[in-house]
Amino acid sequence: MAADYREAYGDWGLVLGGSEGLGRAVAHQMAKRGLNVALAARRQGPLEETARAIREEHGVKAKTIALDLVSQDVVNQIETGMEGEDVAFLMYNAAAEPYGSFLDLDIEEHLFNIELNCSSVTRVAHHFGRKLAERGKGGLVIASSLAAAVGLDRWITYGAAKAYDNILGQGLWYELGKHNVGACSFMIGTTWTESLQRTQKKLGGVFAETRTPDGLPEGMAIPQLPEEAAENLFNQIDEEWLPVIYANPDDVARWNGMVQAPLPAVIRMAAQMQEAWYE
Numbered sequence: 447m448a449a450d451y452r453e454a455y456g457d458w459g460l461v462l463g464g465s466e467g468l469g470r471a472v473a474h475q476m477a478k479r480g481l482n483v484a485l486a487a488r489r490q491g492p493l494e495e496t497a498r499a500i501r502e503e504h505g506v507k508a509k510t511i512a513l514d515l516v517s518q519d520v521v522n523q524i525e526t527g528m529e530g531e532d533v534a535f536l537m538y539n540a541a542a543e544p545y546g547s548f549l550d551l552d553i554e555e556h557l558f559n560i561e562l563n564c565s566s567v568t569r570v571a572h573h574f575g576r577k578l579a580e581r582g583k584g585g586l587v588i589a590s591s592l593a594a595a596v597g598l599d600r601w602i603t604y605g606a607a608k609a610y611d612n613i614l615g616q617g618l619w620y621e622l623g624k625h626n627v628g629a630c631s632f633m634i635g636t637t638w639t640e641s642l643q644r645t646q647k648k649l650g651g652v653f654a655e656t657r658t659p660d661g662l663p664e665g666m667a668i669p670q671l672p673e674e675a676a677e678n679l680f681n682q683i684d685e686e687w688l689p690v691i692y693a694n695p696d697d698v699a700r701w702n703g704m705v706q707a708p709l710p711a712v713i714r715m716a717a718q719m720q721e722a723w724y725e
């Protein structure tokens with residue numbers, strides 16, 4: 447499979463937000479398929495730790511790029527960090543997840559969310575999308591969220607940004623597909639990442655102590671393991687690129703249930719679930 451992957455895509459994968467959680471799991475899947483991987487995030491410590499584990503487990507090269515994705519020259523920083531290597535397979539994973547009432551949160555938090563979840567991903571997809579299209583091969587995965595399905599109380603601008611990511615990934619599936627470049631929106635539900643665990647602890651959520659608490663409110667799913675989500679992504683890509691790839695096959699029904707239900711009812715119901723989750 448390793449030779450096939452390198453032939454189909456090229457030599458280097460890059461995960462933006464690749465030091466922990468889902469990004470780390472995706473990087474392991476890339477390496478398992480024989481790609482060298484570059485990992486980008488802000489904190490050098492977790493980056494180095496993940497890079498070391500990838501080298502040891504998969505015998506590929508792994509490099510780290512310490513950067514903040516919210517930066518006008520993010521593309522130059524990535525190119526410098528790649529040290530002349532071409533990016534063949536890219537995932538934009540990192541996100542900002544401002545939680546709270548739209549009115550109570552500072553405007554700066556909403557705008558930061560748009561920068562990280564919309565502007566930066568657009569910069570990166572435009573720059574590397576052009577390069578992949580020119581080469582006539584490659585892959586580009588954009589992380590979205592089930593929060594994009596309907597207006598979600600307490601996560602309004604996060605969900606709106608993830609809806610942008612979902613549509614961006616779908617549109618690129620078609621446009622880049624014409625150049626033999628795979629692209630998709632990666633539709634992610636609740637996932638047991640370090641970031642989720644930190645948020646749950648901070649807000650006192652139902653998953654603050656454990657992934658599998660007793661007496662979950664009805665309709666609430668146990669968080670998926672990031673390794674399982676990443677494996678599902680690559681199993682689907684190995685078969686065929688789709689405009690939207692679901693991290694958890696059960697989420698297809700959840701998504702359809704939300705977008706097909708009468709909007710006032712589903713928005714109220716989702717808000718009530720947030721209350722049950724956090725209060």
Ligand SMILES: NC(=O)c1ccc[n+]([C@@H]2O[C@H](COP(=O)([O-])OP(=O)(O)OC[C@H]3O[C@@H](n4cnc5c(N)ncnc54)[C@H](OP(=O)(O)O)[C@@H]3O)[C@@H](O)[C@H]2O)c1
Nearest residue numbers: 463465467468487488489515540541589591636637639641
């Ligand atoms: N976890 C869930 O339940 C869930 C549910 C639905 C969708 N998603 C989506 O899944 C993706 C991954 O989520 P996640 O839970 O793993 O957490 P995340 O906080 O979105 O991603 C964590 C990774 O991104 C890096 N990162 C965060 N901000 C960054 C920045 N400004 N610049 C560079 N790197 C940055 C982190 O390292 P540093 O902190 O060191 O920078 C870490 O490597 C996101 O797109 C999220 O929206 C997650």
